[in-house]
Amino acid sequence: MTDPAFLGVAEAAELIRTKSLSPVEYAEALIARVEQHDGALNAFLRFTPDIALADARRAETEIMAGGWRGPMHGVPYGLKDIIDYAGLPTTGHSAILKDNLVSSDAVVTRKLRAAGGVFMGKLSTHEFALGGPCFDLPWPPARNPWNRDHFCGGSSSGSGTATAAGFLPVAIGTDTGGSIRNPASMCGVAGMKPTYGTVSRRGVFPLAYSLDHVGPLTRTVRDNAIVLNLIAGYDPHDPGSAVQPGWDCEALLGRGVEGVRIGVIRHFYTEDMTADPEMSAGIEQALAQLVALGAVVREVKTQPLQQYAACNRTLLMAEAYAVHEKWLRERPQDYGELTRGRLFPGAFVSGAEYVNAMRMRVRLADGFHRLFDDVDVIVTASAHDPACRIDDPQAVEYTYARQARAPFNLTGSPALAVPTGFSTGGLPLGMQIVGRPHGEAMVYRVGEAYEAATGWAQRRPPLPV
Amino acid sequence: MTQEAVPEDIRKLARALGLDRLSESDLQQFAKAARVAETRRSVLQTGALVPSDEPAHVYRPR
Numbered sequence: 425m426t427d428p429a430f431l432g433v434a435e436a437a438e439l440i441r442t443k444s445l446s447p448v449e450y451a452e453a454l455i456a457r458v459e460q461h462d463g464a465l466n467a468f469l470r471f472t473p474d475i476a477l478a479d480a481r482r483a484e485t486e487i488m489a490g491g492w493r494g495p496m497h498g499v500p501y502g503l504k505d506i507i508d509y510a511g512l513p514t515t516g517h518s519a520i521l522k523d524n525l526v527s528s529d530a531v532v533t534r535k536l537r538a539a540g541g542v543f544m545g546k547l548s549t550h551e552f553a554l555g556g557p558c559f560d561l562p563w564p565p566a567r568n569p570w571n572r573d574h575f576c577g578g579s580s581s582g583s584g585t586a587t588a589a590g591f592l593p594v595a596i597g598t599d600t601g602g603s604i605r606n607p608a609s610m611c612g613v614a615g616m617k618p619t620y621g622t623v624s625r626r627g628v629f630p631l632a633y634s635l636d637h638v639g640p641l642t643r644t645v646r647d648n649a650i651v652l653n654l655i656a657g658y659d660p661h662d663p664g665s666a667v668q669p670g671w672d673c674e675a676l677l678g679r680g681v682e683g684v685r686i687g688v689i690r691h692f693y694t695e696d697m698t699a700d701p702e703m704s705a706g707i708e709q710a711l712a713q714l715v716a717l718g719a720v721v722r723e724v725k726t727q728p729l730q731q732y733a734a735c736n737r738t739l740l741m742a743e744a745y746a747v748h749e750k751w752l753r754e755r756p757q758d759y760g761e762l763t764r765g766r767l768f769p770g771a772f773v774s775g776a777e778y779v780n781a782m783r784m785r786v787r788l789a790d791g792f793h794r795l796f797d798d799v800d801v802i803v804t805a806s807a808h809d810p811a812c813r814i815d816d817p818q819a820v821e822y823t824y825a826r827q828a829r830a831p832f833n834l835t836g837s838p839a840l841a842v843p844t845g846f847s848t849g850g851l852p853l854g855m856q857i858v859g860r861p862h863g864e865a866m867v868y869r870v871g872e873a874y875e876a877a878t879g880w881a882q883r884r885p886p887l888p889v
Numbered sequence: 890m891t892q893e894a895v896p897e898d899i900r901k902l903a904r905a906l907g908l909d910r911l912s913e914s915d916l917q918q919f920a921k922a923a924r925v926a927e928t929r930r931s932v933l934q935t936g937a938l939v940p941s942d943e944p945a946h947v948y949r950p951r
Contacts, residue, residue, distance in 0.1 A: 634946045663949070734932040741926075753907040756915055764915060768922030769929070771906055780935040782944030787937075789945070 447498030530627025547582030555763025602829025612852030745770025
């Protein structure tokens with residue numbers, strides 16, 4: 425049997441269903457691993473082994489009595505700490521909310537609990553999913569399991585670190601300008617930002633209402649699809665909720681990519697903003713691999729990356745400022761310095777600028793969606809650089825904006841980050857696979873076929889002790 | 890590192906926005922944010938929009 429630390433959801437579920445794996449022993453193995461290694465990685469902001477063991481014992485009793493509920497029954501998970509779990513604080517990794525005890529679950533939490541998942545704890549984030557990595561917050565920032573001196577991406581930092589480190593097979597993150605896909609790319613795991621509205625945002629602390637998405641990080645693409653199918657669904661109380669009848673993101677898994685039409689937006693990483701050569705080479709090698717598997721690749725073009733980025737940031741800054749305005753007035757010193765600096769630009773976005781950015785958003789999205797007249801998915805960069813050192817603020821600031829993820833928060837498209845190998849420094853490289861709205865099944869189909877052909881998902885980080 | 894003096898109009902704007910508890914270094918950040926916002930404003934090409942271009946997020950009665 426695979427080391428319990430690196431069992432995926434699908435593999436663990438089958439072992440648990442057939443009573444070959446005890447959920448209690450599985451949870452105990454992961455708890456021991458977190459206790460041994462997380463002191464060096466800070467993936468968990470609030471580790472909850474007591475809850476995990478209680479959940480695991482309940483799952484084991486139910487399963488032994490013939491009551492297996494499905495693939496998450498008895499399987500550990502964690503939540504980015506802007507997602508509510510009843511009875512625990514949701515802190516946003518901030519002094520502002522450090523005592524913010526919540527009394528009800530987020531919708532995504534409720535679904536995971538109903539599925540019998542084993543809750544391991546709350547995971548580190550950038551402050552309010554925006555300011556990080558910071559060293560002036562009540563909790564330290566998560567670090568990269570491939571090299572703890574390096575940034576693990578954000579803002580779902582702990583989610584990426586915990587998944588890659590074998591602390592959990594699945595973590596739930598959020599993504600407003602790339603915050604699921606960035607840690608996925610920096611930590612070498614799969615991270616999906618689904619179509620806008622696919623997973624309810626109710627019970628998730630907002631960063632920017634019109635751009636916020638909830639989604640899973642896992643070590644394999646198949647696991648990602650399994651979890652997304654479970655947490656997706658229409659929520660009449662989330663004004664952005666939108667799931668099509670019959671939607672099934674696992675529907676095309678295992679079909680390979682023979683004849684699949686792949687568009688590549690190269691200008692995002694070769695002209696608009698030149699990526700690190702190793703990152704670009706990783707994408708080109710991935711495209712060659714997909715061609716070898718039978719896909720048809722052609723180059724496509726859209727508006728310059730800077731247009732998408734400026735539109736995303738205008739909306740994000742204005743909406744985030746609206747969320748934080750009261751606290752910025754009353755207790756500005758309770759924010760980390762970096763967070764304050766990233767919130768302040770929202771004060772300078774006028775009403776007309778905000779509306780015009782929303783109008784530009786339609787133009788950009790319409791143009792982007794027309795690309796799918798000729799292709800089934802689009803491949804482009806995720807991060808433009810491998811992870812920089814976490815203690816180098818200038819490098820963090822430089823690489824923070826060097827990414828091609830924000831366009832798909834604007835368009836609302838499903839976008840999956842997958843690993844494409846490793847840099848000469850041993851840090852993960854990655855790319856994105858982007859689909860039509862509600863086209864997660866095709867995105868996962870391509871991602872799974874690529875992953876199966878490469879074996880990147882089988883590489884394990886050398887953890888510090 | 891030497892810090893630039895915070896322009897008076899930036900101080901006035903911060904006060905007008907109710908941000909009257911900012912330290913001097915916070916005000917430095919606030920002044921920098923004004924420059925960041927100006928740069929972003931110059932990038933986004935909204936000049937081609939016509940009046941019939943509707944915004945993306947519209948009210949839907951429930």
